Amino acid sequence: MLVVKVGGSGGVDLERVCRDVARLLKRGTKLVLVHGGSREMDEISQRLGCPPRFVTTPSGFKSRYTDRGTLEIFVMVMAGRVNKLLVERLQAHGVNALGLSGLDGGLVRGRRKGTIIALENGKKRVLRGDYGGTVEEVNTSLLRLLLAEGYTPVVAPLAIGEESEPLNVDGDRVAAALAGALEAEALIILSNVPGLLKDPADEDSLIPKVPRAEARRYLERYAQGRMKKKLLSAIEALKGGVRRVVLADGRTETPISRALEGQGTLIE
């Protein structure tokens, strides 16, 4: 069983991903898909007059400030638009996809952070009322129930908090948690780059392999921007019991199959 993370649409070729999912299912490979959707979120927020607000945490991660209004747009875009249009595409390829958010059936339980520490012009600032969260627990029995009946779960990056509130959680981290909880053979994280690059500006500088013991060193040395969270998620997944993680290119003809053949950055 595989867990595959795909970006919402920015760069990843969803049509090819869906075709590849259908092919793998026919060969008997079961999988769970997790998606993102930041690009759609930014676009719809903008159109609704709530432009996105990003902050940089002291540890260097970029984070979306999510007040209740932003959260409700996030829920709508992620669990509605991105999730169901992906389900539509998969169904069109004969995959009996079933979309869920972390709220549904308590699929992904999270903890709300409540405040974000933002670094602004070198100064720390505390932002309250945030609905971002971390992943704490996965309802694996629900996923196994659906997989056993032939459904392909498609999961939106939301968790349910302690007060049943939806939480904005990072899609890569959700994928890592699901992969660990399900003891997946592999976690494949697709994006619009070939994998971890020595030089982010040079796609030919791919690092083909990262030994798991050195993953954190590679993270600190080479990962920039979104790639930091991807490597962090890889480390979490390996800790959770996943055998291997591949950071792979989502733009190729058969993105998942290629990742399984070892194309991309293999972390194990």
Place this chain on the structure above:
Amino acid sequence: MLVVKVGGSGGVDLERVCRDVARLLKRGTKLVLVHGGSREMDEISQRLGCPPRFVTTPSGFKSRYTDRGTLEIFVMVMAGRVNKLLVERLQAHGVNALGLSGLDGGLVRGRRKGTIIALENGKKRVLRGDYGGTVEEVNTSLLRLLLAEGYTPVVAPLAIGEESEPLNVDGDRVAAALAGALEAEALIILSNVPGLLKDPADEDSLIPKVPRAEARRYLERYAQGRMKKKLLSAIEALKGGVRRVVLADGRTETPISRALEGQGTLIE
């Protein structure tokens, strides 16, 4: 087992409905919820610069013209916003709600109409490219699977068409189809009126009982606006094998329990 239809938010007190669902579940009554959400749809469409366009069919039904752009907003609002905020509320009451749209796992299969005949100033006009549809088939095994495991399905009014496209389907008709397919003991349709009224302007003119053989006559004689579709759905549900349908008031303290006690318009 019950099927309960609730409006999105216009008039129905969702908080009371959710509390009532929790109470009934504790007593061992399983149920499936179906929701609407026209009001939210109108509001978000407006804010996104795509104001809703309604047409009246020659048979007197009001229908939303749904081109592909409108459909994608419909999916986002219904399967995202309305569905997940209802799941949040139910979860807060201890109900393990699980939101689905008709696309998910092929839950509700529909047929796309493609064209609508609109009556404009007494003239018939053909509108093409519509994504409205009728309900053809329900995947009851998915619902039974979830119910057996203690989940409460919450269903958004969408179907999946023959080309896997999402279809805008009427929530009352979806509820009727689900109730029939599941052989529910009762279908309860909650709205912001006490039931079928002799005089729509007078809430005291409630018709407490409609014999099933006379339902169509009552429809033609008393039903106006949205109430037409509700009575039509009631007739469909009874044909499908449901024992009784109650059109009831969604604004009371315990809307579902009261309907079960026969408050509202009982059709059997």
